Amino acid sequence: RAEWQGIIVAGTALLDHASISHAAFGLKCEFRDDDDSLSVSNSIVGDNYGDGIYVYAENNAQAELNVTDSVVSDNSGHGIYVDAYNGTTRIESDLRGNEVSGNGKYGVHLYGRNGSASILSQISGNTISGNSEYGVYVNHTYGSYSDHSLDNNEIHTSGKNLYARYYRANSSSLISVANNEIHDGTAGIEFNLTNTSLSPQINDNKMFGHSQSG
Numbered sequence: 001r002a003e004w005q006g007i008i009v010a011g012t013a014l015l016d017h018a019s020i021s022h023a024a025f026g027l028k029c030e031f032r033d034d035d036d037s038l039s040v041s042n043s044i045v046g047d048n049y050g051d052g053i054y055v056y057a058e059n060n061a062q063a064e065l066n067v068t069d070s071v072v073s074d075n076s077g078h079g080i081y082v083d084a085y086n087g088t089t090r091i092e093s094d095l096r097g098n099e100v101s102g103n104g105k106y107g108v109h110l111y112g113r114n115g116s117a118s119i120l121s122q123i124s125g126n127t128i129s130g131n132s133e134y135g136v137y138v139n140h141t142y143g144s145y146s147d148h149s150l151d152n153n154e155i156h157t158s159g160k161n162l163y164a165r166y167y168r169a170n171s172s173s174l175i176s177v178a179n180n181e182i183h184d185g186t187a188g189i190e191f192n193l194t195n196t197s198l199s200p201q202i203n204d205n206k207m208f209g210h211s212q213s214g
Contacts, residue, residue, distance in 0.1 A: 004022070005025075006026055008030075009029040010030050013039070015043055016042055017042045017043060023048045025048055026048040027040070031056065032057075035063075038066070039068075040066070040070055041066070042069050043070045046074045047074050048075045048077075049076050052077070052080060053079070054078070054083070055081070055083065055091065058085040058087065060088045061089050064093070065091060065092070065093040067096075067098055070098050072100045074101075076105075077104060078109045079100040080095065080109070081111070082111065082119055082121070084117040086113070088115070088117070088118075090118045090119075092120045093120070095122070095124070096122070096123075097126065098126045098127075099127050101127070101128070107128040112144030113144055118170075121148045123150045126153045130158060132158075132159065133160075134161070135161040136155060136162045137163050138163070139164075141167045141169060142169070145173050147173070150162070151176070151180065155181070156182065156183045156184045160187040160190055162177065162180075162188065164191045168196060171198065175200045178201070178204055180205045181206045181207075183209045186210060186211050187213050188213065189207070
């Protein structure tokens with residue numbers, strides 16, 4: 001049973017050395033205007049009943065998410081969920097040096113949907129482990145655009161450790177997966193492309209211990 005609702009942000013916020021736990025959700029942010037941003041550093045977001053960190057943008061907002069040197073763990077939903085919807089909405093996300101572990105759904109979920117919505121992400125130096133369904137789940141649909149770079153992460157024991165789905169997405173989308181250690185899940189790296197022309201860049205990753213495919 002949640003002891004409190006959690007933190008809701010509409011606009012811009014900076015959290016440093018914060019602890020958010022035992023809430024209905026951890027931190028929920030709705031980006032409404034250009035230059036809105038959420039920064040979380042040196043913090044713990046864990047043991048919440050929904051998602052740990054959820055950010056949402058629509059109506060052509062241009063926003064930023066930065067999560068650094070933090071622990072996002074043991075939440076019943078996703079660890080970090082980035083959701084960009086419709087129009088020219090754009091979220092730039094920088095996730096560095098975090099531990100994202102033991103979450104009930106996905107460790108990191110990047111979801112761009114409809115119109116020309118876009119998510120540009122740098123995911124670097126994180127440990128993403130023990131999440132129930134996916135370590136990192138990238139999902140772009142109906143014209144949305146991605147520019148994702150995943151490098152120097154350790155992703156393991158999270159079902160399908162890295163899964164990317166592109167369904168009628170913008171064929172100019174980019175994704176690079178390099179210098180990661182990905183191990184001990186059902187699958188290592190998997191792409192599902194439907195009506196989307198995409199050339200993912202996958203280089204110099206170390207993969208082992210998967211029960212189905214690397």
